């Protein structure tokens with residue numbers, strides 16, 4: 001897998017990452033969602049540099065020019081719930097992308113430290129030969145990303161797969177590296193050191209779904 005850790009280079013991205021992590025600023029859910037969206041825009045822009053382009057002739061009011069435009073047929077798939085603002089950010093840049101949504105949540109069976117991933121809702125176009133972007137802001141154990149990717153398999157074989165995440169734990173990145181093929185790309189805005197015993201990223205930011213949309217009752 002090709003891992004692109006965008007925060008290796010300083011940029012305005014650092015501001016948005018610091019705000020979603022900051023215990024005070026993150027309480028403003030509108031700002032939290034907007035920051036995730038802005039990070040989605042930046043990750044999408046960085047990812048776009050790896051896509052395929054071909055020359056188009058553009059007529060301006062004063063003449064013609066050639067410009068290389070995106071060839072890829074993109075399907076943008078986000079993991080509910082926390083993926084929604086990230087999806088919006090990516091869709092801001094990939095105007096003609098097709099869209100897919102899939103749900104994944106942690107179901108705690110007996111104790112708070114063990115869980116399984118439940119995939120229930122799935123709406124997806126044909127993926128055959130397309131460029132699949134699978135987006136989820138938090139990459140903790142990596143199990144949601146893998147479970148959703150497996151659930152998408154009946155929809156066709158994508159030409160390219162790009163995973164997009166905002167904050168990951170090194171453990172989750174390693175898990176994806178051993179479960180996705182070497183051609184897959186991971187575009188990520190920050191990689192943290194570890195997970196706690198409940199599978200939360202440390203230092204991370206807390207619960208992204210709750211920060212974006214409010215607390216939910218455990219099922």
Ligand SMILES: O=P(O)(O)OC[C@H]1O[C@H](OP(=O)(O)OP(=O)(O)O)[C@H](O)[C@@H]1O
Pocket residue numbers: 079080081082083104105106117136137138139140141142143144145172199207208209210
């Ligand atoms: O890498 P993993 O260990 O699988 O964890 C990451 C998952 O956890 C969060 O979702 P959560 O289950 O909190 O659902 P939510 O988006 O509805 O809050 C996050 O959005 C990922 O989907």
Ligand SMILES: O=c1cc[nH]c(=O)[nH]1
Pocket residue numbers: 082138140199200201202204205206207208209
């Ligand atoms: O740290 C984490 C891990 C999973 N889901 C989150 O929202 N945060």
Ligand SMILES: [Mg+2]
Pocket residue numbers: 079080081082104105144209
């Ligand atoms: Mg989730």
